Amino acid sequence: MPKTRDHNSLPSSNIPLGRRAVMGGILALASGIAYARQPKVSMPVLTKASFEDLVPGPFGNWQVISDGEVVLPPPDALRDRLYDNLVTRAYQAEGTPPIMALLAYNNQQDGVLQVHRPEVCYPVGGFQLSATERIDVPLEKGSVPANIFTAEAPGRIEQVMYFTRLGTAFPRSWLEQRIAVINANLAGDIPDGILMRVSVIGINQERAKPMLEQFTRAFISASPSRLQKLLVG
Template identity: 65%
Template structure:
């Protein structure tokens, strides 16, 4: 065997060993990445079951309609953004009707995230006031929430809401994205829940008192499983 042939075979063997080592390293990296891939921790809630958890009446409040509530705008991801989307209008004697929207998705992965009302209302032709921080108190828990005024030519709506992602209650879109990123880095894909309540024909001061009290009664009267989705317990 000539020296030239021996040299070619040696080079080929060296190349094969190098390719093998690269292949092993890549496979190991892929295995580690797969093992650290965030996991969906919360099951999908069937639509009819979720709706059954929403009380038709509580305290002095009764459902009078399921329409008339401003909805998130449709888009290419609508069918995936919300596992559950429920609207109700409640009425009580001597109080303005309150419109309720509940939106839930079992997996918030950075691509699919619950729309915030500050995005939905302008799409519907509303002009928004500055959003102000408030707090809902329910079930012995303080929940960070927001309130703003949405104005259209024939409608002025006082809107309050909170969004829960995993164990966080982000008040801003940037906080919401950060909460998802932190959960994903910790190996978790959190669920997302939004509760929005609103009323017509009153000012923001009146609305804050009305909507805060309504929200407290609604959460405390809700099915325990819906209450856990709202408050993030269990």
């Protein structure tokens, strides 16, 4: 029986040269578009020393007293990458309890590597949390979306306020954080991300809230312009 030729498997040599050139151009164009649309890191890496230098020491009525008993994120395989830049300090002004501050920054936040939210690390440290309240912290110009909650453990009650910035967004939940990363990726960026968390021990939330807001506003105002940009864009 004579062999029949499968017309769907004609050798490329049978395709006219002009058509092959057109097909090659189309494939090259598609590859170029795909490459151009790949998200790219929008911010350069910031060294640990450079980041620490940006964080204010004494400012206004506030003095640095120690790193304090700051609750750090739970250890895991990704922590060192999640927190390339991590600074913890405790500040105190006359007549006020110490305020603990934590700043964590990474120049790229993707679907895997993202800052831990305090609602995750505090329970791992043995704390029971109240419901999280959404607030807007007033700044000298505008305000920043933030969260506040109470964390309780035996012998310790801590009022915790924090905000996160990812790219141009200020997500207040894990879902909003994921959406912020996706939106940035669709716009062609791998966004940077920062967490600022402030907390105070031994007082109720009613008293702590204005104190933490005032501290945050003063801290950002006292920060160099580069840190201000990292914190609030």
